[in-house]
Amino acid sequence: MADLPEPLPVQSAAPEAAEASIIGLTxxxxxxxxxxxxxxxxxxxxxxxxxxxxxxxxxxDRGQCGACTVLLDGRRVNACLVLAVTLDGAAVETIEGLxxxxxxxxxxxxxxxxxxxxxxFCTPGQIMSALGLLAEEGNDPDPERIRAGMSGNLCRCxxxxxIVAAIxxxxxxxxRSEMPE
Amino acid sequence: MRRFAYLRPAxxxxxxxxxxxxxxxxxxxxxxxxxxxxxxxxxxARLVDLAGLEDLATITPLAAGGLSIGAAVxxxxxxxxxxxxxxxxxxxxxxxxxxxxxxxxxxxxAGNLLQAPRCAGFLDPGAACNRRAAGSGCAARGGDGxxxxxxxxxxACIAVHPSDLAVPLVALDAxxxxxxxxxxxxxxxxxxxxxxxxxxxPPGELVRAVxxxxxxxxxxxxxxxxxxxxxxxxxxxxxxxxxxxRIAGGRIVAARVALGGVAPRPWRPAEAExxxxxxxxxxxxxxxxxxxxxxxxxxxxxxxxxxxxxxxxLVRALTLALRGTPARVPALAASPFAPAGEGARHG
Numbered sequence: 001m002a003d004l005p006e007p008l009p010v011q012s013a014a015p016e017a018a019e020a021s022i023i024g025l026t027x028x029x030x031x032x033x034x035x036x037x038x039x040x041x042x043x044x045x046x047x048x049x050x051x052x053x054x055x056x057x058x059x060x061d062r063g064q065c066g067a068c069t070v071l072l073d074g075r076r077v078n079a080c081l082v083l084a085v086t087l088d089g090a091a092v093e094t095i096e097g098l099x100x101x102x103x104x105x106x107x108x109x110x111x112x113x114x115x116x117x118x119x120x121f122c123t124p125g126q127i128m129s130a131l132g133l134l135a136e137e138g139n140d141p142d143p144e145r146i147r148a149g150m151s152g153n154l155c156r157c158x159x160x161x162x163i164v165a166a167i168x169x170x171x172x173x174x175x176r177s178e179m180p181e
Numbered sequence: 182m183r184r185f186a187y188l189r190p191a192x193x194x195x196x197x198x199x200x201x202x203x204x205x206x207x208x209x210x211x212x213x214x215x216x217x218x219x220x221x222x223x224x225x226a227r228l229v230d231l232a233g234l235e236d237l238a239t240i241t242p243l244a245a246g247g248l249s250i251g252a253a254v255x256x257x258x259x260x261x262x263x264x265x266x267x268x269x270x271x272x273x274x275x276x277x278x279x280x281x282x283x284x285x286x287x288x289x290x291a292g293n294l295l296q297a298p299r300c301a302g303f304l305d306p307g308a309a310c311n312r313r314a315a316g317s318g319c320a321a322r323g324g325d326g327x328x329x330x331x332x333x334x335x336x337a338c339i340a341v342h343p344s345d346l347a348v349p350l351v352a353l354d355a356x357x358x359x360x361x362x363x364x365x366x367x368x369x370x371x372x373x374x375x376x377x378x379x380x381x382x383p384p385g386e387l388v389r390a391v392x393x394x395x396x397x398x399x400x401x402x403x404x405x406x407x408x409x410x411x412x413x414x415x416x417x418x419x420x421x422x423x424x425x426x427r428i429a430g431g432r433i434v435a436a437r438v439a440l441g442g443v444a445p446r447p448w449r450p451a452e453a454e455x456x457x458x459x460x461x462x463x464x465x466x467x468x469x470x471x472x473x474x475x476x477x478x479x480x481x482x483x484x485x486x487x488x489x490x491x492x493x494x495l496v497r498a499l500t501l502a503l504r505g506t507p508a509r510v511p512a513l514a515a516s517p518f519a520p521a522g523e524g525a526r527h528g
Contacts, residue, residue, distance in 0.1 A: 021187070039187040039228075042215070062216050063284060064415075075257075075286040081215045082287070085187050086208070086230055129283065136257070136282065144512035151414035152281025 023088040027051070028097030036085055043087065044068045044079035047094060055095035055124040059154075066153030069125040069132070070094045076132025078152075095124035098131075107131060110166035118157035129153045130167050141173030182218050189230040193387075197362050199229045200385040207231055207387060209253050210287035212280075213296045221306045222297070222313065237389065240264060246395025249358070252291035252388045256346075257282065259290060260510075269397050270506050270527055271349040271404035271423060278408045278515030279345040281415045291357075291388040293346045294373065295380055299417055300328065300340035311337040312377055326482030331491070332475075333444040338377035339481055342446050345515070349406055349423035351447040352439035353397040361386040371449065378445035400425035400437060402528045404506055407498040408441070408515040409490060418442035420491040421515070424498035426462070433457050438474065438499075443491050450474035453495070462503050464496075471495040 020037045034046065044061070047053040047070070059067035061080045068079040071093040098105035104112070107127050117123045133149040140146075146164050155163065190196040199205065206214060206225035209232075217223035231237055237253035240262050248264060259265055260273040280288065302308045302320035309318035321329060321339055329339040347370070355370040359382060370391070375381050382388070404425035410416035421441035427434040436457035440448040453474035460466050471492040478488045497517060506527035511519040 039185060040182050061219065063212055066281065066283060069283055072286075076283050077287050078212075078283045081212050081284075083187075083208075083211060083215060083228075086189070086211075086232060132282065132286075142512055148414055148512050148514070149282055152283045 021085055021088075023084065025087050025089070026091040027053075028093055034084075039083065039085040041084045042080055043070070043072070043082040043084050043092065046084040047079060047092075053094050053096050056128075057121055057125060059121070059125075064154075065122070065125075066129055067122050067125040069128040069153065071128060071132055074135060076129050093128070093131075095128055098127070105131075106170050107166070110169045111163070114162045114166040114169060116159050116162040116166040117155075118159055122153060122155045122157075126150070126153050126155065126163055130163075130170075133167070134170070139171045141168055141171050143168065182221070183224045183226070185218075185225055186227045187230065188227065189233045191233045193234055193360060193389075196229055196231065196234060197360060197385065197387065199227070200387065201362060202227060203384070205229055205385070209289040209292045210255065212284050212288045213292060217297060217304075220304060222304060231387075243392065243395075247397065248393040250290050250391040250393065252390055253289045256280070256285035256288045256290070256293060259346075260285065267398075268401055269349075269353065269393060269404075270401060270510065271353075271406050271425060272346065274510050274514050275345040275349050275406040275408075275423065277510055278406065278421075290346070290391055293344050294350070294370070294391070295388070296343055298340035298378065299343050303340060312340065312379060324482065326480070326484045329481040329484050330444045331478040331480060331484060331487045332440075332448055333376070333446065334479075334481060335376050335445065338445060340378065341442050341444060342374065342378045343417050344447065345406070345408060345418060345421060345441060347447040348421055348439045348441040349404070349425070350391065350393075351449050352423040352425055352437040353400065354394050354437075355397075356392040356394070357388050358390040358392060359386050360389050365389070367392065371446070374446035376445065399427050399435075402506055402526070403428055403502045404437075405498050405501040406515045407494055407501065407517060409494055409517060413513060413516055413518060420487055420494050422491070422495040422498040424495065424502040426457070426499070426502050428462070428503070431461060433460055433462055436470075438470070438495065440474065440491055440495065443478070443487060452476065457499075462499075464500070467496045467499040468492075470499065 022035050024033050047056050056070050056079050057067035059065035063078040063081045069076050070079045073091050107130050146167050188199050204226035208228040208230045231253050237251045239251045241249050256276045260276040300321050302310045308320035311319050330341050356367050359366055406423045408418045408421035418441050423439045425437040436454045438453045453470040456470040456473050475488055475492050508525035513519040
């Protein structure tokens, strides 16, 4: 299992320690102005520790598990590898921004329908990654392309076949023919 | 992580001036650098973000033919750019065989070429590593050698270069446009890498673009990248091969070959290209070329398997290249497990 989440960087005595910046970003459609006292804060830590959005998960914190996947300017990225200080003017979408008025986003509904999770830790990242995949690949239902396209998201419970089925259902290729025997 | 100052210049001159300070690192996609900083392997005092320099992120035709691929073009954008897919689809195949979509949406062209080795000794700040601290020794020597080089290893370093993209780029004679405070120069991509694979660029210099020569497009119809890894996706190469052929009148007019995962640098075996040039393509010819490419290979500890693997991967890559570049990069890019696919051909 990955390391425990690291605590936020503390103030250090480095020469630049006094340096602070303010970034303005659009977060789930809402403009936010965020002061940053430390350039080392990642987008993932900004979301989880400072903005109260804990949907994106810290699995490996090294860009290997995909549990922290969010959309940055419409494209899926690992939030753990993005420095928050670089995000002035950016648009970020997280799992908290999906759906609306109490309704599930079609991908969320499909994950429920297809039982595409067990413990759920990786699920926000899986769904944000699937959202990015649909934006990148359009409605290509080829299961092999979906599997390759979702290869940046690990599921230790082994829900991958059901995840592919859920994504195919949203594309409109809804059947379970790609499920393993 | 060491604390750092963050700068985001809007002009190249400002960027080069900022990078003249010691302990400065360029920040592009950050997918490699941020991880190394978290590990304590990279400890820059200043980061100069290239995101403000917009002309770094475009792909444009060169006046004399060929293409200029901006240093900060994202891997994902390179892999779906129509001009790349027309003139050098092997680059898309190599890029799509690497990392995962989230990484490719951030990682850049020059960042990929300059990425650090994935040798466990290099990645552990507590271990001896000549590459990280000259003269400190090599923790990888004495290990099982499984991931080590079989060609071109030095006394100091046995790590392999991890880039996939660099392999077909070296095969296609790509060059780099490099900017410094004294102006610009152009170098062969192969000379970017020293004997141990580390960058030969002086501190403060910036890769502005990768230049693909006009001749590269002549190989587009018969060029494949093939990569063997321990799982089907999101893994570095055990061994990989780029094979590009120009065919006319039933003969190989010209051949370009490079290997990945076997050496500290992307490895271009001129001996193999000489075997292929002018010959009628047959299985025996491809095996002779692969034998020539690996003739100088030597195992380190337990990695002898890589030598035979590299031979076979090269033969297979040449065979696939002869068959013709597919019209679309396979779902499992560069995988030997991809369906053979008798579908439409490139061009």
